[in-house]
Amino acid sequence: MTEDIDYTSANSELQEIVSEMENSEISIDELDIKIKRASELLKICKDKLFKTEKSVQEVLEEIKNYSIGEAK
Amino acid sequence: MSEKKIFSLSSLTRSIEKVINTQCSKVVWIKAEIVKLNHYPKSGHCYPTLVEKKNGKVIAELRGNIWASHFETINTKFKSVLKEELKNDMTVVIQGSVTYHPVHGIALNIIDIDPEFTLGELAREKAETIDKLRAENIFAENKKTSLPVLPKTIAVISVQTSKGYQDFLNVIEKNPWGYQFHLLLFPAILQGERSIKMIIDQLENIKSYNKVFDAVAIIRGGGGEIGLSSFDNYLLARKIATFPLPVLTGIGHATNETVSELVSYQSFITPTKIAEFLLQKYHDFAMPLKDAEQKIKNHTTWLFKDHKNNIKETARLFSSFTQRALDHSKADLKQYVFQLENLSRRNFSEERSELLQTKKAIISLAQKPIKEERKNLNFAEEKIRMLSPENILKRGFSITRQNGQIIRKAEELQPEILLETQLYSGEIHSRIETINKEPDND
Numbered sequence: 001m002t003e004d005i006d007y008t009s010a011n012s013e014l015q016e017i018v019s020e021m022e023n024s025e026i027s028i029d030e031l032d033i034k035i036k037r038a039s040e041l042l043k044i045c046k047d048k049l050f051k052t053e054k055s056v057q058e059v060l061e062e063i064k065n066y067s068i069g070e071a072k
Numbered sequence: 073m074s075e076k077k078i079f080s081l082s083s084l085t086r087s088i089e090k091v092i093n094t095q096c097s098k099v100v101w102i103k104a105e106i107v108k109l110n111h112y113p114k115s116g117h118c119y120p121t122l123v124e125k126k127n128g129k130v131i132a133e134l135r136g137n138i139w140a141s142h143f144e145t146i147n148t149k150f151k152s153v154l155k156e157e158l159k160n161d162m163t164v165v166i167q168g169s170v171t172y173h174p175v176h177g178i179a180l181n182i183i184d185i186d187p188e189f190t191l192g193e194l195a196r197e198k199a200e201t202i203d204k205l206r207a208e209n210i211f212a213e214n215k216k217t218s219l220p221v222l223p224k225t226i227a228v229i230s231v232q233t234s235k236g237y238q239d240f241l242n243v244i245e246k247n248p249w250g251y252q253f254h255l256l257l258f259p260a261i262l263q264g265e266r267s268i269k270m271i272i273d274q275l276e277n278i279k280s281y282n283k284v285f286d287a288v289a290i291i292r293g294g295g296g297e298i299g300l301s302s303f304d305n306y307l308l309a310r311k312i313a314t315f316p317l318p319v320l321t322g323i324g325h326a327t328n329e330t331v332s333e334l335v336s337y338q339s340f341i342t343p344t345k346i347a348e349f350l351l352q353k354y355h356d357f358a359m360p361l362k363d364a365e366q367k368i369k370n371h372t373t374w375l376f377k378d379h380k381n382n383i384k385e386t387a388r389l390f391s392s393f394t395q396r397a398l399d400h401s402k403a404d405l406k407q408y409v410f411q412l413e414n415l416s417r418r419n420f421s422e423e424r425s426e427l428l429q430t431k432k433a434i435i436s437l438a439q440k441p442i443k444e445e446r447k448n449l450n451f452a453e454e455k456i457r458m459l460s461p462e463n464i465l466k467r468g469f470s471i472t473r474q475n476g477q478i479i480r481k482a483e484e485l486q487p488e489i490l491l492e493t494q495l496y497s498g499e500i501h502s503r504i505e506t507i508n509k510e511p512d513n514d
Contacts, residue, residue, distance in 0.1 A: 011445075011448075011449075014449075014452055015452065017456070018452050018455050018456060018459075021455070021456065021459040022455065022459070027478065028461055028471055028478055029478065031460075031461050032461065035456060035459075035460050035461075038452075038456045039456070042449060042452065042453050042456070045445075045449055046449060049442060049445050049446060049449065052442060053439075053442045056438050056439065056442065057439075059438075060434070060435050060438055060439075063431055063434060063435065064431075064435065066431065
């Protein structure tokens with residue numbers, strides 16, 4: 001299940017679920033659903049983070065290779 | 073009545089002839105005025121009317137005879153002494169005798185006339201004319217008129233065919249400088265008694281056009297020196313003296329000037345001299361003009377030269393200034409290039425170091441939020457894992473339901489209904505013994 005949600009929204013929803021769970025505001029019945037949702041969100045965030053990191057690494061690699069030397 | 077004695081006319085005239093010839097035949101000198109000369113050129117004889125006047129009235133009159141042979145002699149003498157021919161209105165001293173002719177009557181037979189007396193008489197008349205003009209204060213009147221600087225338009229009183237007029241024309245028309253005059257001839261006889269009226273009439277004629285003319289020239293010449301006494305005439309001299317235009321005279325003679333000449337604006341010995349005078353006037357005007365022309369030419373040439381030099385000098389200066397300005401500009405430009413190079417080099421190196429720093433910053437900072445996020449995610453994952461019901465059940469907790477409903481509190485329990493307890497592994501179905509509704513803890 002791939003959802004079109006950005007990292008920030010996903011992360012804040014995740015944090016909400018965590019805080020709800022911490023405060024025991026979720027019934028056992030709901031818990032199952034929430035956990036599943038949290039797991040989903042976690043996956044999305046991880047994926048996005050991974051992709052971003054990869055992309056950033058690439059760009060940084062590129063930047064490292066920029067020679068800021070004297071122009072010919 | 074006594075018997076009349078009748079004589080024939082011829083016997084009477086014979087008697088008169090006899091008396092006159094015996095009593096009056098003496099040759100005597102008589103002073104008289106010739107009123108009319110009555111000269112008959114064909115026969116050469118003269119029959120002058122002689123009078124004596126007193127206060128303008130004739131008090132005696134006698135006819136005279138001058139036979140051709142005598143007239144010739146007398147006239148020659150007059151011409152040589154008086155420069156005049158015998159003419160009307162001359163007072164003369166006559167030598168002659170009274171004669172009587174039965175047909176022609178009484179007459180004075182003139183054998184000689186003394187020119188010396190008449191000469192004196194003419195001189196006296198001339199002096200009288202001068203005195204009269206002076207007394208009237210008009211003697212120098214014509215000299216006060218003004219002759220224009222260029223007397224171009226001249227009224228000429230002369231005789232078309234006379235030598236004097238031709239001389240005048242020759243000099244004027246053949247002047248080598250090409251000076252142009254406008255001449256208009258007013259014909260008049262210029263010698264003898266009749267000339268007086270004719271000249272006066274023509275002057276009157278000219279006067280009515282005095283705005284047109286610059287001057288009048290009375291020109292005579294070639295007529296010898298005879299018959300000039302008319303120019304001493306009071307009326308003519310007066311007319312000339314009071315004429316509004318300058319009157320130039322060229323009468324042409326070698327003797328004393330006549331009154332007309334004395335009162336004229338200027339008199340000349342010959343017509344040629346008048347012409348030369350007029351040309352001289354043109355000359356006087358033309359010469360300074362020519363000089364001025366030359367001066368203008370010289371000055372202009374000089375001016376051009378001066379200006380040319382100035383321009384040349386300016387051009388030279390301009391070129392040297394331009395070179396200098398160019399050199400300055402070139403030096404300035406070089407300086408600018410140098411400065412520009414320096415500044416840009418500096419700018420580049422500053423920018424480069426800033427970029428390097430930025431690069432380092434980006435590299436170090438870019439990875440930080442990702443790491444942090446990962447930490448957070450891991451943390452959240454851990455929490456979720458910890459809080460999952462599976463884990464809770466694993467730790468020894470269990471879930472109690474009645475009819476599928478989760479039981480959180482004792483009062484929710486229905487005592488008769490079977491309890492369903494879910495463990496980490498397996499389920500228990502049990503019956504309620506007692507229900508303690510007091511809350512132990514919260």
